[in-house]
Amino acid sequence: MHALNAQRLANVGQAGNVASSAHSRRPLAPGRPSPLLAPAPLSSCESPSLAPHLLLSSGSAAAGLSTAHLSRGVCCASSTTSSSSGTQSTSSAPAGGAAAPSDWSKRLLSVAKTKGKNNGNGNGASPTPDADIFSPAKPAAKPKKPISNLDIPGLSYYEGRPDADDEDEDLDSDMAPGSERKRLPAEMRCFDTARIYIKAGDGGNGCVAFRREKYVEHGGPAGGNGGRGGNVWAVVDPSLNSLSVFRGQVHFRADGGVNGQGSNCEGADAEDLVVAVPAGTIIRRKESEEDDAPLAELLQPGERALLAVGGRGGRGNFSFKTSRDRAPTIAEKGEKGEELWVDLELKVVADAGIIGVPNAGKSTLLSVITAAKPKIANYPFTTLVPNLGVCEMDYRTTVFADVPGLLEGAHEGLGLGHEFLRHVQRCRVLVHVVDGTSPDPVGDFNAINLELELFNPDLKDKPQLVAYNKVDIPDSGDFWEMVREQLTQELGVPADRIFPISAATGQGVIELVRGVRAVLDELGPQPLTYETNALNQTAVARREVRIDDFTVLMEDLPPGSASTAPRVFYVEGEGIERFAQMTNWDYYEAVKRFQRVLAVSGINGALKAKGVRQGDSVVIGETEFSWSDDQSDGAVYDSWLKDMKDRGVNRQGSARWPHPDVR
Numbered sequence: 001m002h003a004l005n006a007q008r009l010a011n012v013g014q015a016g017n018v019a020s021s022a023h024s025r026r027p028l029a030p031g032r033p034s035p036l037l038a039p040a041p042l043s044s045c046e047s048p049s050l051a052p053h054l055l056l057s058s059g060s061a062a063a064g065l066s067t068a069h070l071s072r073g074v075c076c077a078s079s080t081t082s083s084s085s086g087t088q089s090t091s092s093a094p095a096g097g098a099a100a101p102s103d104w105s106k107r108l109l110s111v112a113k114t115k116g117k118n119n120g121n122g123n124g125a126s127p128t129p130d131a132d133i134f135s136p137a138k139p140a141a142k143p144k145k146p147i148s149n150l151d152i153p154g155l156s157y158y159e160g161r162p163d164a165d166d167e168d169e170d171l172d173s174d175m176a177p178g179s180e181r182k183r184l185p186a187e188m189r190c191f192d193t194a195r196i197y198i199k200a201g202d203g204g205n206g207c208v209a210f211r212r213e214k215y216v217e218h219g220g221p222a223g224g225n226g227g228r229g230g231n232v233w234a235v236v237d238p239s240l241n242s243l244s245v246f247r248g249q250v251h252f253r254a255d256g257g258v259n260g261q262g263s264n265c266e267g268a269d270a271e272d273l274v275v276a277v278p279a280g281t282i283i284r285r286k287e288s289e290e291d292d293a294p295l296a297e298l299l300q301p302g303e304r305a306l307l308a309v310g311g312r313g314g315r316g317n318f319s320f321k322t323s324r325d326r327a328p329t330i331a332e333k334g335e336k337g338e339e340l341w342v343d344l345e346l347k348v349v350a351d352a353g354i355i356g357v358p359n360a361g362k363s364t365l366l367s368v369i370t371a372a373k374p375k376i377a378n379y380p381f382t383t384l385v386p387n388l389g390v391c392e393m394d395y396r397t398t399v400f401a402d403v404p405g406l407l408e409g410a411h412e413g414l415g416l417g418h419e420f421l422r423h424v425q426r427c428r429v430l431v432h433v434v435d436g437t438s439p440d441p442v443g444d445f446n447a448i449n450l451e452l453e454l455f456n457p458d459l460k461d462k463p464q465l466v467a468y469n470k471v472d473i474p475d476s477g478d479f480w481e482m483v484r485e486q487l488t489q490e491l492g493v494p495a496d497r498i499f500p501i502s503a504a505t506g507q508g509v510i511e512l513v514r515g516v517r518a519v520l521d522e523l524g525p526q527p528l529t530y531e532t533n534a535l536n537q538t539a540v541a542r543r544e545v546r547i548d549d550f551t552v553l554m555e556d557l558p559p560g561s562a563s564t565a566p567r568v569f570y571v572e573g574e575g576i577e578r579f580a581q582m583t584n585w586d587y588y589e590a591v592k593r594f595q596r597v598l599a600v601s602g603i604n605g606a607l608k609a610k611g612v613r614q615g616d617s618v619v620i621g622e623t624e625f626s627w628s629d630d631q632s633d634g635a636v637y638d639s640w641l642k643d644m645k646d647r648g649v650n651r652q653g654s655a656r657w658p659h660p661d662v663r
């Protein structure tokens with residue numbers, strides 16, 4: 001008879017000498033997950049590749065980790081084509097540096113154009129210093145020299161790509177891999193994506209104990225069960241409007257359950273961990289496929305979804321008592337809680353989105369019509385995260401979102417790029433603020449609309465109201481009639497959707513809000529619609545996993561090795577891996593139970609069918625065993641004793657305890 005004798009070599013996860021030295025010799029079978037890739041981190045609970053469920057995911061776990069690091073290290077794509085080629089600029093700004101210093105949009109655009117010319121003529125002339133300020137351009141000859149020739153107070157910009165040493169610093173958790181905004185200094189990023197690590201709590205271990213009481217001679221088993229580990233939930237906190245909180249904290253770990261104790265004391269369950277996210281957050285498993293259902297899409301305040309399930313507590317020996325075994329010396333370890341990395345993406349939820357060029361007065365408008373207090377200052381890109389405000393007028397409530405300023409060429413990365421436009425995707429109406437003091441307000445208007453269309457053609461069709469701002473300034477007031485004529489006659493904007501306003505003085509603002517309300521009413525009530533088929537799991541539902549659902553793989557021997565060399569077999573299956581993880585190897589009865597399960601589940605048979613031989617290694621989950629053809633009780637007992645000795649663990653119990661009569 002052949003069987004897998006549970007001569008446990010080592011917990012692979014403990015990176016013991018046996019395991020790690022053996023691993024270093026063995027090659028990896030292509031495309032399969034293996035703890036051999038990184039023996040040491042296996043013991044770390046932070047390694048996402050360790051979770052049994054990830055180990056099962058056909059090689060993506062281990063490989064995925066390194067891929068993530070690589071792709072995060074890659075600087076944004078170098079785009080050296082002139083922005084004007086893609087956008088067909090309608091702006092009248094000169095391509096040189098002749099724009100007024102206050103006209104940031106034009107100046108930055110002209111910078112990009114100059115850069116395009118420099119790079120396009122093929123003479124290899126290095127771009128002007130301005131050229132690398134915002135655009136995702138090639139590195140300059142001497143990178144990392146801070147330049148601030150835009151004289152924007154409080155901000156300086158790095159030109160060029162950060163060198164290799166700095167890339168780790170640059171890998172902030174908030175950045176999705178490959179994001180072009182990675183090159184922006186942290187204070188300029190729009191925190192609408194983040195990557196966090198979550199780990200549900202492990203279950204508490206079960207306990208082996210016997211009732212010991214005066215006058216109760218054969219007390220029987222009294223080991224309690226361990227407590228449940230805490231789950232991890234995501235809950236919408238209406239006071240949040242960005243994911244910037246995840247800059248400060250990336251790891252979220254729920255507590256583990258308390259171990260069971262004697263006298264049938266059950267360990268306490270751990271409290272669940274709640275991760276607060278803003279409304280409009282979509283949560284996906286890291287590197288999940290496009291068509292994979294996200295874990296959660298949370299839109300309403302207070303809405304919650306389960307992200308990771310805590311491990312169940314291990315059973316104590318009282319639970320193993322049967323009529324045949326009245327004093328079992330066996331207990332389970334607690335189940336490990338789920339752990340995973342997730343990507344968060346925010347698309348704020350609002351009725352109306354306020355868009356426009358930088359410095360147009362968007363935040364000022366929001367501060368006037370709502371109680372929000374966004375940062376307002378006389379320089380571009382004051383707003384870096386979307387601001388939300390609630391406007392109550394005529395007994396009606398309207399939620400406005402003020403998003404960062406947009407520039408012509410944003411789709412090529414100019415300015416803050418245009419990724420934050422995702423926020424207006426969920427808005428039903430757009431309020432387009434036009435800066436009346438701009439040399440070409442209509443050109444700005446066209447350029448922004450083109451950017452909207454380039455970002456998402458659906459945005460072009462969203463109802464739009466135009467707010468011609470800063471009419472209190474004579475320069476801009478004088479041009480109002482001309483601009484209105486151009487907008488209505490040349491661009492076909494309905495006259496009742498254009499409002500001359502002064503956000504600073506409040507002039508025309510009430511009419512604008514009423515106009516927004518009227519358009520919203522025209523559209524009718526629209527319930528919040530979920531964009532994805534997110535799971536949004538709201539209760540802990542354990543998946544049924546079968547122990548006899550497994551696969552056996554054999555690792556290829558290195559070329560040139562002897563045909564009798566020991567081989568490594570991997571038994572993969574969620575059920576058997578969880579069972580191995582919960583088996584407490586300190587108890588002989590637990591080892592015997594494991595042997596029985598291997599036999600009845602067909603794993604022994606499958607291994608033999610694959611040609612397993614004496615001395616071969618068999619890896620199940622994080623535990624490595626040595627195959628022995630001798631499966632007699634004596635051989636199993638000897639190998640268990642040896643394993644205990646190797647690990648320096650004392651045997652539990654004695655000849656007198658538990659009492660032999662109870663057995």
Ligand SMILES: Nc1nc2c(ncn2[C@@H]2O[C@H](COP(=O)(O)OP(=O)(O)OP(=O)(O)O)[C@@H](O)[C@H]2O)c(=O)[nH]1
Pocket residue numbers: 356357358359360361362363364365375376377378379380381382383384404405406469470471472473501502503504505
């Ligand atoms: N005179 C006048 N100044 C205004 C008006 N609206 C805004 N401003 C000024 O314009 C400057 C920019 O205003 P913000 O509200 O920060 O502009 P923004 O569009 O939010 O700018 P970013 O967030 O950088 O894109 C500030 O100095 C405001 O005081 C207005 O109606 N009249």
Ligand SMILES: [Mg+2]
Pocket residue numbers: 362363364374375376382383402404
């Ligand atoms: Mg602003």
